Amino acid sequence: MAGSRMRSPLGRAIGLGSAKEGVDHWWAQRITALALVPLVVWFVISVVELAGSGADLPVLAAWVGYPLPAVLLILLLVATFYHSALGLQVVIEDWVAVEGLRLGLIIVTKLAAILLAVLGIFAVVKISFTG
Amino acid sequence: MTPDPRPLSPHLQIYRWQLTSVLSILHRFSGIALSAGTLLLVWWLVAAATGPRSYAGVQHFLGSWLGRILLFGWSIALYYHLCNGLRHLWWDSGRGLELPQVYAGGWMVLAATVVLTVVTWIIAVAHWSV
Numbered sequence: 001m002a003g004s005r006m007r008s009p010l011g012r013a014i015g016l017g018s019a020k021e022g023v024d025h026w027w028a029q030r031i032t033a034l035a036l037v038p039l040v041v042w043f044v045i046s047v048v049e050l051a052g053s054g055a056d057l058p059v060l061a062a063w064v065g066y067p068l069p070a071v072l073l074i075l076l077l078v079a080t081f082y083h084s085a086l087g088l089q090v091v092i093e094d095w096v097a098v099e100g101l102r103l104g105l106i107i108v109t110k111l112a113a114i115l116l117a118v119l120g121i122f123a124v125v126k127i128s129f130t131g
Numbered sequence: 132m133t134p135d136p137r138p139l140s141p142h143l144q145i146y147r148w149q150l151t152s153v154l155s156i157l158h159r160f161s162g163i164a165l166s167a168g169t170l171l172l173v174w175w176l177v178a179a180a181t182g183p184r185s186y187a188g189v190q191h192f193l194g195s196w197l198g199r200i201l202l203f204g205w206s207i208a209l210y211y212h213l214c215n216g217l218r219h220l221w222w223d224s225g226r227g228l229e230l231p232q233v234y235a236g237g238w239m240v241l242a243a244t245v246v247l248t249v250v251t252w253i254i255a256v257a258h259w260s261v
Binding site (some may be wrong): 025030033036037040041044046048049051052055057061062064073080081082087088091116120122123124126127 | 157160162163165166169170172173176177179182183186190206209214216219220223251254255258259
């Protein structure tokens with residue numbers, strides 16, 4: 001392995017090198033960003049249209065009742081909260097120096113992202129199936 | 132303890148503002164703002180799934196001055212983060228990294244943010260008043 005030859009024996013023994021997760025984080029941030037480009041444009045156009053028709057609950061429910069808007073809303077929620085959790089993690093890692101607080105905030109951020117994503121997805125499914 | 136007389140690098144208050152650093156900071160701040168804004172999106176969806184009364188509550192809030200200001204701010208943050216995010220993806224492909232291109236892209240992002248926000252709200256307000 002080229003990577004292990006680049007490290008000193010002391011560095012390898014202490015084991016404080018990269019956690020090997022940076023590349024996955026980087027790629028996930030970019031792929032969710034790419035997915036969000038069309039999803040966000042679609043969402044903004046849809047919301048402006050909904051607002052134009054009064055944004056009444058029956059109108060919204062009829063719209064979410066169609067398969068394509070419901071699925072795109074769910075994908076929007078997944079990509080948004082994934083992207084947001086990754087971004088907030090970087091902000092916390094940059095700005096919070098205290099190790100315990102940093103880890104705690106990252107865990108809270110990720111759990112909150114999962115909670116909000118599941119709440120949103122459940123709401124979309126419920127509106128879609130029951131009107 | 133006597134302070135170390137080493138020279139210090141200038142910090143944010145002293146350093147001259149540049150387009151590049153301001154846009155970088157705005158990207159982060161708009162990302163944080165949009166993360167907070169997801170609460171509004173989820174509240175809207177959950178209220179719609181709960182029933183007419185809770186949905187009326189959200190709609191009332193979104194129609195209020197505070198709600199409109201939040202939506203307007205949300206749209207600016209969204210368009211800025213979207214456009215500057217595309218700029219970041221372009222850089223990630225290894226392109227546009229020369230200084231004149233970085234500045235040109237930065238001004239383009241700001242112009243696109245203003246145009247998209249204004250056009251969106253003109254269309255939205257024109258729709259509402261019908």
